[in-house]
Amino acid sequence: MATIxxxxxxxxxxxxxxxxxxxxxxxxxxxxxxxxxxAMLDLGYRPNTIAQSLASSKSNSVGVLVSELDSPFFGxxxxxxxxxLRRAGKxxxxxxxxxxxKIEKESIEFLLSRFCxxxxxxxEETPEEYLQQLSEGKVPIYLxxxxxxSMKNRCVHMNNELGGYRATKFALDNGHTxxxxxxxxxxxxxxxxxLRGYQQALTESGIDFDDSLIVYGDYSEQSGSDCYKxxxxxxxxxxxxxxxxxxxxxxxxxxxRDEGVDIPNDLSIIGFDNTSFAQYxxxxxxxxxxxxxxxxQMAACMVLNDVYGHKHAIQRYFEPELVKxxxxxxxxx
Amino acid sequence: MATIxxxxxxxxxxxxxxxxxxxxxxxxxxxxxxxxxxAMLDLGYRPNTIAQSLASSKSNSVGVLVSELDSPFFGxxxxxxxxxLRRAGKxxxxxxxxxxxKIEKESIEFLLSRFCxxxxxxxEETPEEYLQQLSEGKVPIYLxxxxxxSMKNRCVHMNNELGGYRATKFALDNGHTxxxxxxxxxxxxxxxxxLRGYQQALTESGIDFDDSLIVYGDYSEQSGSDCYKxxxxxxxxxxxxxxxxxxxxxxxxxxxRDEGVDIPNDLSIIGFDNTSFAQYxxxxxxxxxxxxxxxxQMAACMVLNDVYGHKHAIQRYFEPELVKxxxxxxxxx
DNA sequence: CATAAAAATGTAAGCGCTTTCAATTTAATT
DNA sequence: AATTAAATTGAAAGCGCTTACATTTTTATG
Numbered sequence: 220m221a222t223i224x225x226x227x228x229x230x231x232x233x234x235x236x237x238x239x240x241x242x243x244x245x246x247x248x249x250x251x252x253x254x255x256x257x258a259m260l261d262l263g264y265r266p267n268t269i270a271q272s273l274a275s276s277k278s279n280s281v282g283v284l285v286s287e288l289d290s291p292f293f294g295x296x297x298x299x300x301x302x303x304l305r306r307a308g309k310x311x312x313x314x315x316x317x318x319x320x321k322i323e324k325e326s327i328e329f330l331l332s333r334f335c336x337x338x339x340x341x342x343e344e345t346p347e348e349y350l351q352q353l354s355e356g357k358v359p360i361y362l363x364x365x366x367x368x369s370m371k372n373r374c375v376h377m378n379n380e381l382g383g384y385r386a387t388k389f390a391l392d393n394g395h396t397x398x399x400x401x402x403x404x405x406x407x408x409x410x411x412x413x414l415r416g417y418q419q420a421l422t423e424s425g426i427d428f429d430d431s432l433i434v435y436g437d438y439s440e441q442s443g444s445d446c447y448k449x450x451x452x453x454x455x456x457x458x459x460x461x462x463x464x465x466x467x468x469x470x471x472x473x474x475x476r477d478e479g480v481d482i483p484n485d486l487s488i489i490g491f492d493n494t495s496f497a498q499y500x501x502x503x504x505x506x507x508x509x510x511x512x513x514x515x516q517m518a519a520c521m522v523l524n525d526v527y528g529h530k531h532a533i534q535r536y537f538e539p540e541l542v543k544x545x546x547x548x549x550x551x552x
Numbered sequence: 553m554a555t556i557x558x559x560x561x562x563x564x565x566x567x568x569x570x571x572x573x574x575x576x577x578x579x580x581x582x583x584x585x586x587x588x589x590x591a592m593l594d595l596g597y598r599p600n601t602i603a604q605s606l607a608s609s610k611s612n613s614v615g616v617l618v619s620e621l622d623s624p625f626f627g628x629x630x631x632x633x634x635x636x637l638r639r640a641g642k643x644x645x646x647x648x649x650x651x652x653x654k655i656e657k658e659s660i661e662f663l664l665s666r667f668c669x670x671x672x673x674x675x676e677e678t679p680e681e682y683l684q685q686l687s688e689g690k691v692p693i694y695l696x697x698x699x700x701x702s703m704k705n706r707c708v709h710m711n712n713e714l715g716g717y718r719a720t721k722f723a724l725d726n727g728h729t730x731x732x733x734x735x736x737x738x739x740x741x742x743x744x745x746x747l748r749g750y751q752q753a754l755t756e757s758g759i760d761f762d763d764s765l766i767v768y769g770d771y772s773e774q775s776g777s778d779c780y781k782x783x784x785x786x787x788x789x790x791x792x793x794x795x796x797x798x799x800x801x802x803x804x805x806x807x808x809r810d811e812g813v814d815i816p817n818d819l820s821i822i823g824f825d826n827t828s829f830a831q832y833x834x835x836x837x838x839x840x841x842x843x844x845x846x847x848x849q850m851a852a853c854m855v856l857n858d859v860y861g862h863k864h865a866i867q868r869y870f871e872p873e874l875v876k877x878x879x880x881x882x883x884x885x
Numbered sequence: 886c887a888t889a890a891a892a893a894t895g896t897a898a899g900c901g902c903t904t905t906c907a908a909t910t911t912a913a914t915t
Numbered sequence: 916a917a918t919t920a921a922a923t924t925g926a927a928a929g930c931g932c933t934t935a936c937a938t939t940t941t942t943a944t945g
């Protein structure tokens with residue numbers, strides 16, 4: 220592989236000049252630029268990124284921490300990030316935190332030890348203080364779906380409450396008034412926000428919401444089934460069921476069907492996230508789209524702007540949209 | 553950040569000695585090792601991986617090319633690879649090829665330009681000649697689900713034919729004799745292998761297989777629905793349907809249900825791959841497990857052995873197992 | 886034209902590590 | 916104790932690039 224030295228020889232200029240045309244950061248006369256470019260072409264030269272990194276103390280790589288690599292949700296997020304960063308010639312390093320504080324921390328440290336220029340992270344378990352402390356370090360960190368006041372301009376998030384609201388509003392608009400809710404875990408902020416949206420929509424419609432129509436799962440499919448059972452055991456009836464995510468919606472649908480209820484004719488269901496399998500369910504799941512891919516892309520753009528001097532338009536706040544499919548129909552007595 | 557130089561000062565030894573204890577590749581007396589280790593601890597020293605790479609011309613990173621980052625199948629594969637490589641402190645760089653020859657090539661070049669020590673790739677479109685040529689280059693490449701004679705010992709693959717055979721055998725064992733098959737695209741080798749397994753199982757059971765019970769899709773869910781329609785339009789009846797992958801199985805199930813057929817009571821269905829959504833389907837899909845996660849892990853182990861001198865046990869060949877769930881039942885007249 | 890200012894280019898010192906080869910210390914042997 | 920072999924250690928030359936600073940060339944100005 221040709222080195223910058225050979226290029227400089229071939230073009231009859233100095234190392235520094237070649238470096239300048241590579242990096243386009245200092246002015247080089249058109250004539251010499253051409254000579255150099257021709258030489259690079261002739262030699263099939265490609266800069267050694269490692270040497271560039273060492274000399275410039277920029278690794279041109281950004282670390283990304285997700286909970287799981289094999290999840291439709293994080294898949295979309297990774298895809299959004301990778302597309303944007305690769306277009307800019309940056310390298311992306313993914314690591315998985317497996318929803319464990321210890322592993323999340325190790326992953327962050329692994330990423331840092333590889334001299335990432337920035338970190339984009341979506342973590343559940345890492346305490347705020349640690350993030351805080353990290354954000355004061357040399358490497359800028361960007362948060363997805365988590366907002367710390369002290370670093371607001373490096374957080375991108377979605378309005379979960381609005382999502383819960385829109386799901387509920389849609390059920391109400393379709394004539395449902397007895398609407399049950401399977402919420403995510405109470406200690407998760409997003410779960411509580413979604414639930415608040417549900418409550419708000421009901422209140423707004425003048426419907427007293429009834430605590431007995433709310434149960435709490437853990438976002439897993441199994442818990443969706445379990446919660447459904449809890450719900451039907453209660454005296455209170457309902458014609459629509461809103462779930463804190465698509466997994467639980469799937470579990471609830473299965474359980475309901477096993478108990479002989481016809482979806483959507485006997486019961487309407489709405490999920491949340493618009494995970495890729497939502498359309499594989501039967502009936503196809505009406506749900507709230509979580510624009511996680513776009514959010515990932517935005518985080519990437521923020522990194523590109525802040526760290527590499529690009530000028531992308533930035534959006535830090537996203538609103539979830541309703542995706543109408545087949546699991547909810549008009550309420551009929 | 554402390555450098556190796558400061559460590560050497562603190563320990564009262566030379567740079568070379570510190571380097572030796574870091575890399576554990578040359579003998580250092582116990583006494584000096586201790587001194588150095590203490591110094592590293594005191595200074596919170598961590599080697600600069602970039603400098604290490606430049607000096608050793610090893611980047612300690614391996615590139616991985618998948619078709620999509622947001623796919624359950626590749627998700628599992630990536631997860632298997634990442635787990636194994638990170639345990640070894642190696643960095644993984646993922647790139648997506650999007651099933652396009654051009655992008656696959658660009659991705660490979662991107663990975664190469666980042667000086668990966670090895671490449672693990674799962675590509676569909678890249679022609680054999682290019683892979684061939686690549687494999688003759690400096691950077692070793694490892695193939696998943698594709699076997700080139702010239703580099704057999706760097707390929708890991710699964711017996712697709714056996715998978716098709718086992719699916720079909722299971723249907724036969726459950727009394728089905730009229731078994732339809734929705735195959736993947738004819739130009740894909742794995743699709744044809746799976747189909748061959750189907751044919752072999754039938755032949756072995758003394759059943760003439762009937763070409764009119766075989767239709768070809770493109771592995772997408774939509775094509776599963778379409779193929780199902782084609783199948784029922786034909787005069788030939790069938791009590792079981794085997795699909796070349798889970799997506800098409802899902803499509804077929806949907807279409808069948810829309811036409812009023814009850815699965816599995818009227819029709820049994822088997823998929824292939826055991827994608828994560830297979831258990832979200834209703835009824836839960838009986839399918840053939842594709843151990844893609846393990847295969848990824850194995851590819852990682854091979855890299856670790858060949859490139860970094862580890863000694864992992866290697867398995868290059870995998871057999872797919874049947875996963876019994878609820879979409880196939882005993883045949884009853 | 887002479888001169889100063891601006892633009893372009895070159896020189897050379899690192900970036901933090903690995904590794905070859907030589908020098909030194911230690912252990913083994915007679 | 917002298918000699919030799921083996922085991923440790925150190926010195927120094929890179930790895931391929933960036934960049935501060937110096938130098939040269941070009942352009943502008945009076």
